[in-house]
Amino acid sequence: MNRGRFRSCKAVTEDGQPCQAGVQAGSEFCFFHDPAKAKEREAAQRAGGSLGKAKVLPPDTRDVPLSSTADAVRFLALTINQVRRGEIDPKVANAIGYLSATLLRALEQDDIERRLAELEAIVKSQPAPGPDFDPHDDTADPAPAAWEEEVA
Numbered sequence: 001m002n003r004g005r006f007r008s009c010k011a012v013t014e015d016g017q018p019c020q021a022g023v024q025a026g027s028e029f030c031f032f033h034d035p036a037k038a039k040e041r042e043a044a045q046r047a048g049g050s051l052g053k054a055k056v057l058p059p060d061t062r063d064v065p066l067s068s069t070a071d072a073v074r075f076l077a078l079t080i081n082q083v084r085r086g087e088i089d090p091k092v093a094n095a096i097g098y099l100s101a102t103l104l105r106a107l108e109q110d111d112i113e114r115r116l117a118e119l120e121a122i123v124k125s126q127p128a129p130g131p132d133f134d135p136h137d138d139t140a141d142p143a144p145a146a147w148e149e150e151v152a
Contacts, residue, residue, distance in 0.1 A: 009033050056092055057082075069107055072100050 009019035011033030021030035024037075031037055064078070065071045079096050082088040 057088060066103060067107075069104060072104055072107070076100050 007023045007028075009021045009023055009030035009032075010028045011019045011030070013019055019030060019033055021032065023029060024031055024034060027034050027036070029035070029037075031041065034041075064075050066075060076097070079088065079093050083090055083093045
C-alpha cells in the first residue's frame with residue numbers, strides 16, 4: 001500500500017522556522033497558511049471563539065436568597081430547569097451543584113452549632129450538683145421524683 005510521502009507546509013512561521021503542519025490536498029500550504037483559505041480561516045476563528053464559551057446568566061441577574069436549606073433546594077430546582085431549557089451551560093450548573101452542596105454542609109454545621117449552644121445554655125442554667133454527687137454511681141436515681149409521677 002502506497003501511502004505517499006508526508007509533505008510539510010511551505011510557509012515559514014513567525015520565528016523563522018518552517019511550518020511542520022501537513023499540506024492540504026491540492027495545496028502546498030496547511031490550512032493556517034493557505035492564502036486561498038483566508039476567508040474560511042477567519043470564519044473558523046470567529047466561530048471557534050464563541051463555541052467554547054459557557055452559557056451563563058447575564059450579569060444583571062438578581063441574586064437569590066441562600067440562607068436556608070429550603071432556599072438552596074429552590075435554587076437547585078431553578079438551576080435544573082434552566083439546564084433543561086438550555087438557558088445555562090451544564091458546566092456552570094455542575095459548579096452550582098458543587099457549591100450548593102458546600103453551602104448545604106455549612107448550613108447544617110451552623111444548625112448543629114446553634115443547637116449545641118442552646119443545649120449548653122440549658123446545662124449552664126441548671127444548679128450544680130452537690131459535693132456528694134458521683135457521676136459514676138449507678139445506684140443513684142438521676143430522674144427527679146416528678147418524672148416518676150408522670151410515668152405512673
